[in-house]
Amino acid sequence: MKITVIGTGLIGSQLAAELTARGHAVTSASLSSGVDLLTGAGLDTALAGAEVVVNATNSPTFDEQSIAFFRTTVGNLLAAGERAGVRHQVVLSIVGVDRVPDLDYYRAKVLQEELLRGGPTPYSIVRATQFFEFMEPTMAWTSDESAVRLPATPLRPIASRDVVDALADVATGAPLGGVLEVAGPDTFPLDEIGRMTLAARGDRRPVVVDDRAGLFAAVPGDVLTPGPGARIAPTRYRDWLNG
Template identity: 75%
Template sequence: MRITVIGGTGLIGSQLVTKLRETGHEAVPASLSTGVDLLTGAGLDEALDGAHTVVNVTNSPTFDEASPEFFRTTTGHLLAAGERAGVRHQVILSIVGVDQVPQLDYYRAKTLQEELLRQGPTPYSIVRATQFFEFMDAVLSWTGDDGTVRLPATPIQPIATADVVAALADVTTGAPLNGTLDVAGPDVFRLDELGRLTLSARGDARTVVTDEKAGMFAAVEGDVLTAGPGARLAPTRYEEWLGAAR
């Protein structure tokens, strides 16, 4: 099967291209570096030529109020180009609980992307993942200084990117879901607890202070970022991943 991976040179996309090729598929990475510009549509027709399936794992360059327009424009270009090319399956990567946090510009933007895909002309699949293990460093940097890191007690269920890629590959090579699959790690943590675990494992002497107003995840209410019934639970545990990373 010929599969075009939009964002195919990034963190998730590059792993997905490799995994698809390992299983015998013709996976084609498409990104700015390969001459494809989703914002203008340049290079899309060439990138989608002969593709059975398109997977979009791109991110908005910002998480602010500009992100909804990014997804509106890029999704429109991709759906139109896919229809011209005869693409039979459109897949996107989204976020568990994304439609439950309208306070966040980026989450509203991803919700818009999902809705545009549902309304589009092509059979589709939406894979929603929980927060990536690999993003914990960024989370710690948002509200950290030399001595402390301030984090809310928001429940999250983090997942390794390799496990996200495995789920994406299965959905991509299967029949369109015309719906959503949630994927999550095996364990639920409070974000402040996860911060303490991470710093301890890395020998970082900073103190985590629980602060319900700190950082992006302070806007999240309840456990909406954790997996519900029917989710696919990944095998990799955070502590194992931390140990392997060391």
């Protein structure tokens, strides 16, 4: 199967390698390879002959500009896919994305999903929980030399490797025509994730619960945890930290 992976970041690079290892012909498309989703430049070449496209791109900003980014890039990608005869469009999204209207980036991702659903090509949406690899950067936003401040938002984080496995399975299967949620095996409040992370790094700073701190302060309740029927990944955060 010929598959084009759009994006060469944390997920896209691993996904291209995984699909290649499974025996598929993979094209990796990004700005560095001459593909510009905002202008459409290079898309026709990158999608030539592709049966499946996996969109693992991210907006360069997380503010309201991300809405325009996804509106333009999804439109360009769907149009190029139709010209190329692509039979399956897959996008990576976020668990609970449609239940956090106060975050511009989440509203932008909802738009991305809506445009895909309304497009001309059979589709699949894979919604993942927060990646293990992003826990420390999340903590850094609200840290200083004396303490780390985090809200007690419930999360069910997942290893990026496990997200890649799910994406590869979906990309090589029949279009879902809907959403698959994927999540890690354990639910923790974010402040507890912070304590586990600091302990594993030998950092003795305390974690202070502050429900106004950082990006997840805008998240109500447990909306970022998956519902029934989610695919539960095997890798545990404690094991990953100590691995």
